[in-house]
Amino acid sequence: METGRTETGPSLWPREILSLPLVVVPISGVIGHCLRNDDRQIVFFEIDEGTSFPDHNHCEQWGTVVAGEMTLEIGGHTDLYQQGEVYHIPEGASHRASFSERTFLIDLFARPDRYPVQP
Numbered sequence: 001m002e003t004g005r006t007e008t009g010p011s012l013w014p015r016e017i018l019s020l021p022l023v024v025v026p027i028s029g030v031i032g033h034c035l036r037n038d039d040r041q042i043v044f045f046e047i048d049e050g051t052s053f054p055d056h057n058h059c060e061q062w063g064t065v066v067a068g069e070m071t072l073e074i075g076g077h078t079d080l081y082q083q084g085e086v087y088h089i090p091e092g093a094s095h096r097a098s099f100s101e102r103t104f105l106i107d108l109f110a111r112p113d114r115y116p117v118q119p
Contacts, residue, residue: 012067012104017044023115027053036112043115045105052098060110061089068103072096 011018013033020033029048034041047068069082074095081087089095091110109115 011046013044013046022118024118025115027051032115034115034117039112041109041112041114043107045107047099047103047105049099049101053096055094055096057092057094059114060091061107063087063105063107066104066106068099068101070103070105071098
């Protein structure tokens with residue numbers, strides 16, 4: 001099976017996902033491919049080891065760790081999420097995330113424009 005490549009190695013995502021539009025993520029070490037409709041956006045993320053998202057908030061978000069692990073702090077409560085685990089971030093909740101290894105996530109956002117699509 002043909003896969004995409006990043007600076008850290010081949011992607012887990014199949015060619016069909018890698019051919020989806022890229023989103024604009026203002027954090028180095030993050031690649032995201034998206035699907036969206038009039039109501040929601042799904043992003044298939046590939047995140048490099050050592051990457052962190054600072055405190056931020058936005059629309060409601062649901063996600064799954066496909067591979068790797070993520071330390072997620074929501075409203076001062078911190079949990080480690082690993083392969084196969086799911087998480088939920090309520091609308092407007094302050095949160096941050098860090099990645100101690102290369103990680104693949106699927107995130108569903110309650111808005112179709114959470115991340116802009118690259119031109």
